Every structure is written in structure tokens, then in C-alpha cells.
Amino acid sequence: MIDCKQVTKRFGAVTALVPFDLELASGEFIAIKGASGSGKTTLLLTLGGMLRPSDGTVNFDGADLYAQSPATRAEYRATEVGFVFQMFHLVPYLGVEENVRLAARNGAMTQRPRELLEQFGLGHRLTHTPGELSAGERQRVALARALVNGPRLILADEPTGNLDPENDRQVFEHLSEFHLAGGTVIVVTHGSTADEFADRIVNLETAP
Amino acid sequence: MIYGLAPREVAPPGRKKPIMITPVKRGTVQLGKTLAAIHEVKRDQMVTVEGSRFEVARVLSEKGSGAEIRIYMHLADAQAVLNRKGEINEIQALDCYCADETQDTLALLREQLGPILPQAQVFRMQDMAEAREKQRRDIEQTFSTLMPAVIILCGVIVGVLAFVNTRARRQEIGILRALGKGSGEVAALFLGKALLLGVVGAVGGFALGTGLLFVWGPGLLQIPPKLISWDLNNLKWALLLAPVFAAMASFIPAMLAVTQDPADTLRHDG
Numbered sequence: 001m002i003d004c005k006q007v008t009k010r011f012g013a014v015t016a017l018v019p020f021d022l023e024l025a026s027g028e029f030i031a032i033k034g035a036s037g038s039g040k041t042t043l044l045l046t047l048g049g050m051l052r053p054s055d056g057t058v059n060f061d062g063a064d065l066y067a068q069s070p071a072t073r074a075e076y077r078a079t080e081v082g083f084v085f086q087m088f089h090l091v092p093y094l095g096v097e098e099n100v101r102l103a104a105r106n107g108a109m110t111q112r113p114r115e116l117l118e119q120f121g122l123g124h125r126l127t128h129t130p131g132e133l134s135a136g137e138r139q140r141v142a143l144a145r146a147l148v149n150g151p152r153l154i155l156a157d158e159p160t161g162n163l164d165p166e167n168d169r170q171v172f173e174h175l176s177e178f179h180l181a182g183g184t185v186i187v188v189t190h191g192s193t194a195d196e197f198a199d200r201i202v203n204l205e206t207a208p
Numbered sequence: 209m210i211y212g213l214a215p216r217e218v219a220p221p222g223r224k225k226p227i228m229i230t231p232v233k234r235g236t237v238q239l240g241k242t243l244a245a246i247h248e249v250k251r252d253q254m255v256t257v258e259g260s261r262f263e264v265a266r267v268l269s270e271k272g273s274g275a276e277i278r279i280y281m282h283l284a285d286a287q288a289v290l291n292r293k294g295e296i297n298e299i300q301a302l303d304c305y306c307a308d309e310t311q312d313t314l315a316l317l318r319e320q321l322g323p324i325l326p327q328a329q330v331f332r333m334q335d336m337a338e339a340r341e342k343q344r345r346d347i348e349q350t351f352s353t354l355m356p357a358v359i360i361l362c363g364v365i366v367g368v369l370a371f372v373n374t375r376a377r378r379q380e381i382g383i384l385r386a387l388g389k390g391s392g393e394v395a396a397l398f399l400g401k402a403l404l405l406g407v408v409g410a411v412g413g414f415a416l417g418t419g420l421l422f423v424w425g426p427g428l429l430q431i432p433p434k435l436i437s438w439d440l441n442n443l444k445w446a447l448l449l450a451p452v453f454a455a456m457a458s459f460i461p462a463m464l465a466v467t468q469d470p471a472d473t474l475r476h477d478g
Binding site: 041045048050051070071074075076077078079081083085089091102103145149 | 379380382383384385386387388389390391470471474
């Protein structure tokens with residue numbers, strides 16, 4: 001599904017990501033670990049078609065992501081990928097349901113946002129704004145948003161970095177459910193909970 | 209002195225002019241202040257003019273002119289009491305709005321009216337015409353100086369607000385791009401907001417501007433109160449131009465939003 005070859009990212013004189021290879025089959029769950037500054041987020045954004053690598057290629061289903069137009073990559077993110085971030089990145093002035101609906105392709109019509117939120121135990125919070133939610137609840141909203149278009153791949157960047165152990169586990173259980181249903185998960189994490197759920201652990205080297 | 213006023217004004221072809229006279233209803237009169245004082249007549253009382261009874265609709269404010277001793281009534285009433293049915297002796301025309309400095313409007317008017325009303329004398333009420341002309345030029349000068357400054361200032365304010373808004377929403381733009389929203393959708397979001405701002409500004413500006421004109425127009429800009437009204441034509445133009453103007457002012461910030469690197473925002477997430 002994903003095939004990275006010698007992907008490198010430099011910002012000026014700073015190397016954020018040392019040459020990195022990764023082959024990922026559809027339906028895999030991998031955890032990427034590494035020291036702070038090893039380029040975990042950079043790698044995730046590169047895999048998500050949002051950050052062009054300085055060198056190397058990122059292939060998705062055999063097609064070079066960065067040989068395609070920005071519009072095609074946007075379409076790839078909208079249909080194939082769901083992003084989950086450590087800081088949740090919810091729109092602060094929108095309600096929970098609206099945040100999820102914002103990402104939905106046929107946002108106004110579909111019942112999917114509500115169904116997902118109810119599935120994640122947030123049915124009673126639909127009209128609340130992110131500021132009124134706990135960190136765990138916010139991350140579950142972000143998860144619902146990532147899943148709303150039925151993606152094949154979830155890219156999660158430290159999704160439990162701001163959560164207590166109970167919510168940490170809950171988030172991984174939701175990711176695991178997605179994985180068991182056939183989805184592919186790449187999660188960047190510092191914690192050890194991922195070890196229990198991931199098929200593979202990949203360690204990123206820090207740039208010298 | 210009896211003045212019979214026609215019940216309506218005739219606007220020049222293709223132009224909708226605000227009414228300049230105060231129409232007088234049939235069966236009523238409006239009295240000059242001195243005349244009313246001499247006869248100790250007040251509003252709503254009945255007076256007899258040439259044997260006919262009329263209700264005093266209004267006692268005019270002090271004018272310091274011949275109007276002090278005039279009786280204004282409906283033209284048909286005046287013709288009836290003076291036994292001059294179908295006759296008129298004066299047409300007042302306001303030409304300063306139509307004045308063309310290259311033309312002698314008086315000569316033109318005489319030339320055109322001659323064949324129709326051969327007995328009519330055509331002359332200019334010079335003082336009034338000049339006063340109106342001066343007033344018109346003063347207003348035009350004020351607006352020609354003020355308007356470009358106001359437009360530029362508003363453009364700068366809208367542009368700066370849009371720019372600040374773009375900066376404040378960097379993260380949101382980043383997440384929208386991560387969610388697969390294309391450049392067009394992000395630009396539409398910002399330009400759409402500008403358009404909405406324009407519509408709200410047009411309605412608010414129309415209300416505020418007209419309201420302020422009612423308060424300060426007559427004193428500050430020397431605009432006759434009769435010329436000030438809630439002119440929906442102004443609202444129509446404001447609704448048309450303000451959103452376009454706001455969108456133009458927001459264009460650069462919107463383009464910045466579109467070209468902003470979402471990864472840069474999200475990479476510094478924590």
C-alpha cells in the first residue's frame with residue numbers, strides 16, 4: 001500500500017528526516033517510535049501528501065504521491081487518509097458534530113458524523129464546542145473526524161500524548177477496531193501502549 | 209398673496225428627483241408666519257379666503273422673505289377661489305442638477321418654451337439658482353475629497369482584518385488542508401467570509417450613514433432635510449459594491465491562506 005524509498009527531508013541546513021525506507025501492506029498496524037526531533041511528524045506529513053520530501057519517493061498503491069498534482073494529493077487526503085494529531089486540531093468555534101461534518105465529503109447530508117460520535121460515546125456532546133470537552137473526548141472527536149470518510153489509512157501523530165492512561169488505551173482500542181476491520185494504521189508514539197496493538201514497531205534514527 | 213401649488217412635481221425624464229415642495233392638500237392652507245400672527249390664526253383653525261373656508265394645515269416657520277405673508281393652497285383651490293380655472297402664472301424649474309457649463313440653459317429653455325408658451329416670460333431666479341449650485345458643488349467637493357479617502361481606508365481596514373484573520377486561523381487552514389480541502393475551498397472560505405462581511409457592512413453602513421446624515425447632514429453638509437431619506441437605491445448599490453469591494457480587499461490574504469504551507473503549521477504541533 002505504502003512504499004517509501006530513501007525519503008529525506010531537510011529544512012535549509014537542518015536535516016529533519018534521515019533517509020528512511022518503509023513498506024507497508026494494506027491492513028497493517030505499525031507504530032513509529034523515535035527520540036524527539038527524529039522527524040516522526042515530518043514523516044507522517046510526508047506520508048500524508050502534505051510535505052514534499054527533499055529526496056526519495058512516497059508511493060501509495062503504486063503511484064508516486066509527489067508526482068501528482070496538489071489537487072490529486074488533496075483528494076488522496078480526503079478519501080484515503082484520516083489524520084489524528086496530538087493537539088487534536090479541532091476548530092474551536094464549531095460544535096463537536098460540526099467539526100466532524102466539516103471533514104465529511106457530503107457533509108450536510110450524511111448521518112455518518114453523528115453515528116461515529118455516538119459510537120465513540122459522544123452522542124450527548126454533539127453541540128458542545130471543543131473547549132467544553134475533556135482531552136480524551138476531544139481526541140475521540142478527532143478520531144471520528146479522521147474516520148468520517150471511511151479512509152483506508154489512519155496517520156496518527158502522538159494521538160495519546162496529552163491523554164491519561166485510561167484515555168490512552170481507549171484511543172488505541174478505537175484504532176485497533178479500525179485495524180481489525182481492515183484499515184491500515186501508522187501511529188507515531190512515545191508510549192508503550194502501542195506495543196500491545198501494533199503489528200510492527202519502527203524506530204526512527206535521529207539525524208546526526 | 210395667494211399661491212396655488214401644483215399637487216405634484218414633474219421630474220426630468222429618466223431622473224427620479226426627491227420632492228422639493230411641501231404638497232398642500234385640498235381644502236387646507238399653509239400660512240406665512242407673519243400673516244398668521246397678524247390674524248392670530250393657529251394650526252387646525254379654519255380661515256376664510258375669498259369667501260371659501262380652509263383648514264390651516266401648517267403655519268410656516270420664519271422665512272424673512274415674501275413667504276411671510278403668503279397663503280399656500282392646492283393649485284385647484286387657488287384657481288377656484290380666484291376664478292381662474294385652468295390657468296397658471298408660474299412654472300418653477302430647478303436646473304442646477306442638469307446644468308451644463310458649456311450651455312446657456314436659460315437661452316435653451318426660452319428657445320424650447322417659445323413655441324409652446326409664447327406669452328411666457330422665462331427668467332432665472334438668480335439668487336436661488338446660485339445658492340443651489342453652490343450647495344451642489346460644495347456637496348460634490350466634500351464627497352470627491354472624502355470618498356476616495358474613505359474607500360482606501362475601508363479597503364486597508366478590511367485587508368488588515370482579513371490578514372490578521374488569516375494569521376489567526378493558520379492552524380485551521382492547516383487542518384482543512386490535512387482533511388483534503390483544496391485551495392479553492394480554502395480560498396472560498398476566506399472570500400466567502402469577506403463577501404458576508406460586505407453584505408453585513410452594506411446594510412449596517414446604509415443604516416448608519418443615512419442615520420448620521422439625518423442628524424448631521426443639514427448642519428455639517430448643508431443638505432436640505434427634504435433631500436435626506438432612506439433611499440433604497442443607495443442600499444441596492446451598497447449591497448452590490450460592498451461585498452465586491454470586501455472580496456477584493458481580502459484577495460491577497462485569501463491567496464496567502466491558500467499558499468500557506470499547512471505542514472509548517474502542523475509540524476510545529478508539539
